[in-house]
Amino acid sequence: MTSAAIQGALPQAADDSDLGLLRAFSAGDEGALATLAERYERAMLGLARGLLGGDRELARDAVQDTWMRVIRSARTHRGDASVKTWLYRILVHRCHDLRSTRGRHNAAPLADAPAGDTDDAAGTQALLAALDALTPPNRILVLLCYHQGLTHAEAAAVMEIPIGTLKSRLHGLLTKLRETLRPEVAP
Amino acid sequence: MTDTREPIRPDPHDENETPRTPDMQNNHDQLEARLAKLTAPEAEDAGLWRKALEKSKAGRKRPMLPQRWRIRRMHAIAGTLALVVLASVVVVGLDVGGAREGRYAARAPDPMTTKESSNIGTVDESLRLAGIAPRRTQSSRSSMLELPDYAKAPGFDLDSVLRSSSGGGTTSPFQDAATAERLVAHKSDLQLETKDVAATFARVGHLLSIANGEYVESSSLAGEGEHAHGQLVVRVASARLDTFLNELRGIAKVTRETTTGDDVTDQVVDLEARLSNAQRIEKELLELIESREKATLEDIMAVRSRLDSVRLEIERYQARRTHLASQVKLARVLVVIRAAPVEPEPEPAATGPTLGDRLSLAAERGWNHLAESLAWALQVAISGAVVWLVLLILTPFVIRAWRKSLSFK
Numbered sequence: 001m002t003s004a005a006i007q008g009a010l011p012q013a014a015d016d017s018d019l020g021l022l023r024a025f026s027a028g029d030e031g032a033l034a035t036l037a038e039r040y041e042r043a044m045l046g047l048a049r050g051l052l053g054g055d056r057e058l059a060r061d062a063v064q065d066t067w068m069r070v071i072r073s074a075r076t077h078r079g080d081a082s083v084k085t086w087l088y089r090i091l092v093h094r095c096h097d098l099r100s101t102r103g104r105h106n107a108a109p110l111a112d113a114p115a116g117d118t119d120d121a122a123g124t125q126a127l128l129a130a131l132d133a134l135t136p137p138n139r140i141l142v143l144l145c146y147h148q149g150l151t152h153a154e155a156a157a158v159m160e161i162p163i164g165t166l167k168s169r170l171h172g173l174l175t176k177l178r179e180t181l182r183p184e185v186a187p
Numbered sequence: 188m189t190d191t192r193e194p195i196r197p198d199p200h201d202e203n204e205t206p207r208t209p210d211m212q213n214n215h216d217q218l219e220a221r222l223a224k225l226t227a228p229e230a231e232d233a234g235l236w237r238k239a240l241e242k243s244k245a246g247r248k249r250p251m252l253p254q255r256w257r258i259r260r261m262h263a264i265a266g267t268l269a270l271v272v273l274a275s276v277v278v279v280g281l282d283v284g285g286a287r288e289g290r291y292a293a294r295a296p297d298p299m300t301t302k303e304s305s306n307i308g309t310v311d312e313s314l315r316l317a318g319i320a321p322r323r324t325q326s327s328r329s330s331m332l333e334l335p336d337y338a339k340a341p342g343f344d345l346d347s348v349l350r351s352s353s354g355g356g357t358t359s360p361f362q363d364a365a366t367a368e369r370l371v372a373h374k375s376d377l378q379l380e381t382k383d384v385a386a387t388f389a390r391v392g393h394l395l396s397i398a399n400g401e402y403v404e405s406s407s408l409a410g411e412g413e414h415a416h417g418q419l420v421v422r423v424a425s426a427r428l429d430t431f432l433n434e435l436r437g438i439a440k441v442t443r444e445t446t447t448g449d450d451v452t453d454q455v456v457d458l459e460a461r462l463s464n465a466q467r468i469e470k471e472l473l474e475l476i477e478s479r480e481k482a483t484l485e486d487i488m489a490v491r492s493r494l495d496s497v498r499l500e501i502e503r504y505q506a507r508r509t510h511l512a513s514q515v516k517l518a519r520v521l522v523v524i525r526a527a528p529v530e531p532e533p534e535p536a537a538t539g540p541t542l543g544d545r546l547s548l549a550a551e552r553g554w555n556h557l558a559e560s561l562a563w564a565l566q567v568a569i570s571g572a573v574v575w576l577v578l579l580i581l582t583p584f585v586i587r588a589w590r591k592s593l594s595f596k
Contacts, residue, residue: 030240033236033240034236034237036236037234037235037236037237038232041232041233041234041235041236042228042229042230042231042232042233043228045228045229045233045235046226046227046228046229047226049225049226049229050225050226051226054225060233060235063233063235064235064238064239064242065239066239067235067236067238067239067240068239068242068243070239071239071240071243072243093591096591097591123217123221124221124224124225127218127221127222127225128225131225142222143222143225143226146219146222146223146225146226147223147226148223148226148227148228149228174218177218178218181218
């Protein structure tokens with residue numbers, strides 16, 4: 001059953017803002033959660049995949065855990081941060097935990113071999129290796145800033161840092177990545 | 188979904204920025220494209236929210252508590268840690284206090300100190316030979332003896348006999364249940380050595396508990412400096428004798444100690460029998476005088492004379508009885524206080540200590556301090572084992588929570 005079908009079967013929330021949907025879900029409206037998932041789940045899966053080095057299964061686990069956390073804590077959300085920022089913050093923390101746990105228990109590289117042409121695959125592998133060399137906060141910052149679902153302001157809110165700080169750090173990190181990848185990305 | 192990202196461009200004001208070539212610009216585009224591709228949204232809907240919802244419903248066995256009852260995890264951890272630290276402080280504090288008290292209790296006996304309890308041992312042995320097993324209780328350091336058979340005979344009421352002999356209405360010290368089973372008069376002699384005799388002399392007096400009827404029987408203080416000498420005879424409640432002696436050990440160095448316990452049960456029983464007999468004779472003599480109204484003056488004087496002697500005996504027995512009661516109730520402690528000999532100042536050596544001497548002394552002191560430190564650490568480690576174990580278990584959780592709270596800042 002697709003999300004659209006589920007949404008059709010479930011009662012719809014009157015307020016279709018993120019906060020309204022979350023409150024409707026807290027009141028027992030499961031359709032509101034379906035709407036939220038329709039908006040963010042695929043984007044969250046993409047970000048989780050990037051944060052977890054391309055591991056799709058682990059990314060699914062992270063997103064599912066994020067939804068579970070949302071379901072448990074929906075009532076405690078006070079509205080001082082946007083629902084979207086809150087969702088991404090939970091996801092980022094969960095990915096960080098999973099990556100740390102996996103790093104402790106499994107030394108194997110996280111990246112899957114991406115499909116596509118050989119040069120692109122090699123470039124992606126090199127990029128993943130370069131990202132892996134960054135500290136976790138820096139790696140998260142770069143990926144959040146290039147994630148299509150987030151503006152820089154939202155990324156800064158997820159990271160809980162000022163946007164000016166985010167931009168300056170991003171500038172430095174991009175320079176560092178370019179220097180690291182120069183031999184690989186050169187034509 | 189609209190991409191509202193703001194492009195990251197090199198800072199135009201940065202003088203160190205290297206001018207870009209077309210190749211470099213191409214590389215930058217590739218990098219940004221690859222970064223965007225790494226986190227590109229998935230094309231397919233995974234429906235993970237539904238699985239999470241089902242899992243959450245299956246796993247939720249208890250209803251959610253109201254928000255005000257929920258305690259945040261960090262608060263719970265902080266509270267637990269505070270409790271653990273408090274408990275460890277209490278445990279270590281008690282342990283240090285216990286160790287401090289234990290130094291006196293567990294101290295090896297001074298070669299100059301003797302402690303004996305000869306009479307108790309003798310009575311204990313004699314009763315064992317007579318087939319009466321001595322009964323021991325945990326509350327006493329010495330043997331707790333049962334009364335001899337003749338004292339336990341039907342109709343023999345030692346307390347009532349003693350009460351009547353000590354003045355009827357007054358309370359007998361032998362009424363105390365703890366002393367009713369054994370009537371032991373304790374005596375202790377202690378010789379203390381201290382730098383300040385006068386101060387120690389005064390402190391001994393302060394250790395007495397007036398509420399328990401304790402008092403200074405006699406005291407003397409003479410001499411000055413290293414020739415100062417003090418002596419006190421104090422009467423201390425028998426039940427508090429051990430405590431009192433421990434307190435004395437705490438205020439000065441004990442150079443000699445003797446404790447004896449004199450079992451006076453036989454004396455008391457014998458005394459009471461004599462007293463009872465004398466009182467019976469006195470009563471019969473009185474009855475005789477009253478019944479013989481026509482007796483001659485000579486006979487009356489003879490009976491009177493006999494009555495006086497009986498009365499004298501009764502009073503002597505009663506005085507002896509009171510004395511024994513006092514001996515049993517209040518232990519007698521003789522405290523002799525002497526000034527500690529002044530150690531002669533070491534004569535300065537002509538050339539002073541050599542480097543070797545100093546190094547040797549430093550090594551010896553260092554070694555002693557190391558040994559003391561290790562002993563202390565071992566004591567704390569063992570006595571607080573439970574606390575350390577709890578801390579060991581909790582620490583990874585606390586560190587993890589702390590790292591998580593800081594990891595993205």
